[in-house]
Amino acid sequence: MKNQRLLRLALAIGAPILALFTAFLITSLVLALAGDSVSGVWGQILSVPDARGFTNIINSATVYYLSGVAVAIGFRMNLFNIGVDGQYRVASFAAAVIAGEAWLPGYLNTVFAIVAAMLVGAAWAGIAGLLRVTRGVSEVISTIMLNAIATLGVAYLLRKAAVDNPGSNITATKTIPESSWIPGFRLQDGAPNVVYGFLFIAIIVGILYWIVINRTTFGFDLKATGLSETAAVASGINVKRMILITMLLSGAVAGLVGMPILFGDAHAYGSTFQSGLGFAGIAIALLGRNHPVGIAIGALLFAFLDEQSNPLQILLDVSPDIVKITQGVIVLTVVIAYELVRRYGIRLEQSNVASALDEKAEEKGAKV
Template sequence: MKKFDKERLLLAVAGPVIALVAAMVLTSVVLVASGKSPVEPYSLMFQQATYSDVQVLIINEAGMYYLAALAVAVGFRMNLFNIGVDGQYRLAAMVTAVVGAHMSLPAGLQIPLLIVVAMLTGAFWAGIAGVLKTTRGVSEVVSTIMLNAIATSVIAYLTLDDKFGVPVGNNNTTGVMHESGWFPGIDMGDSGEIYGFVVVAALAGVLYWLILNRTRFGFDLRATGASQSAAAASGVNAKRMMLTAMLVSGAVAGLAGMPILLGDVHTYSLSFPTGLGFTGIGIALLGRNSPVGIALASLLWAFLVKASQALDYEGYDKEIAVIMQGLIVIAVVVSYEGVRRWGLRRQQQRVGEELAAAARAAGDENNGNNDSVKEVAAR
């Protein structure tokens, strides 16, 4: 492997590794300050991860995190900060649940229909922010935050008893979806069932990489995110790319709730998971918008969530994992900036070395030419 390639690999790995180490050290400091062991919680969590049933829970959770983080990463690649993933996936899950409860088709048609409904709903909700950004210059950060709140109100309204709501005890649901829309899972025996939609999430990661790195659209997306003026000079419509990026981001966000909706609960209710969109931001940052990096970060996040639940039984607060997650996000931002500056200095140093080497080579050549001239003159 060339020296340059080794440095690129080092730069890619250094950021997340430094962030994880820093987060663990700072979490240990918090534990010591509270009079707790700084080592035992980690030992207990790693022990939990060896149990097959916990492993199934981690994989299922990671599948949802992965899709949410991919949605965020699409926006990041375009230099857009789509904070609205949370509202987009919740609204998409609710609409999909309503369609699944009121429409019954053969499984070969029902499941694709529900997936399309989820993607269209998420894209529509994200598209509102995209239109405001491209036509009125409204910051996507502000608009998507407001759309999250609006989505919550829309969901509450549509799940009323006289709309699409079906009361079940103290909870309002959208009714159980027809079985033809249930996504088959992977039976792991006594350990539980892995959501079959996890496979779809993995395929979405592959498709994300292919589109981003092997298509004209992916090149235009990255180019516009890097420099709108340079992209415009090459013939790329920056505003159209912004809108398209928001639509794609929203479509992927719409899938984030599908693993649990189609694979487990089969209805939307007040107990449906929330916060996936904000979790996806941290995971996308940690994974550096790379499909493989996001996958590893999703598994780490899911591990912290699921393995930490056993801490309550050992006298530790499970919120330790939440503290660690927050510290990871802070450490990621700091470490990536430090690594970026170090990489920039190394690049400048390398260019300087190459220029110096070229100058020396030119000087040696000139000296050789001068010697030849002197020899001819002497003859």
């Protein structure tokens, strides 16, 4: 038994290592074919970042982590919530408008805006959930369409809610009062930037996610439904209800994705607000196998690659988009590696069972 556990652990660790090594080889091949410096690019990417770089990595990873958890909630039930990008857009806009109005003082205003963001994100994801349970519409199709509606709708509403900023070409909502900002902290004295204080809320979200999935009846029903809807129905689980609740929870967490940026840096929602975070969450959730720790590692890896690729254009005249190739290859190879490990594990279990049955048969034969 001990040897089997060690083998499974080795396989679990070996799969992502193999994926990273494969991504390294493929990216190096692309660089060589393009005539770029392979050693120069990897030397820059794998260099140790300074305090500013470390801070940027942690901040980006915080946002990526929330996006990954939002996607993972749906993945646990075989629901593909591709709409996190649209959900966090509408949620961030709503939170910025509410916080900018400052109807409540200080941090009460902050809490009110964050709760509103979660409710708006849940409501936007709930549309896809309702379409799935009432009309059988695939959540993949509906969430993709809702992404487009969210992008255009927020752009239209932003023009209506924007305030004049003399000397600036950026269209943005009212600035959130400083008393409602979430303060950060510096990694070292004199560092030019601060780590988002929302980091601690993201950690709490990860802990709650793990507890709900692994220590509650709802989490058990969620995983059971994801494994087999037929078996779930036979055991008395209301599958349609589970689908709707899962989409609502996924959307609520998606509503938090833009909050670190909104309350820790931008302090308003504008035309330059970061986009594409929802799609990164899909890759990170796959990379982390929907586990809170795995998602955290994936978020840090993606954030590290993003940060380290920024100077490539200036230093080596290499497009930082090469990192997008690396990230994509990592996801593909990880998925393939995990599937190979899963199949090998099944064969290993079958072999162990067959060996055990043979031993019992031999014992019975010896007794006879």
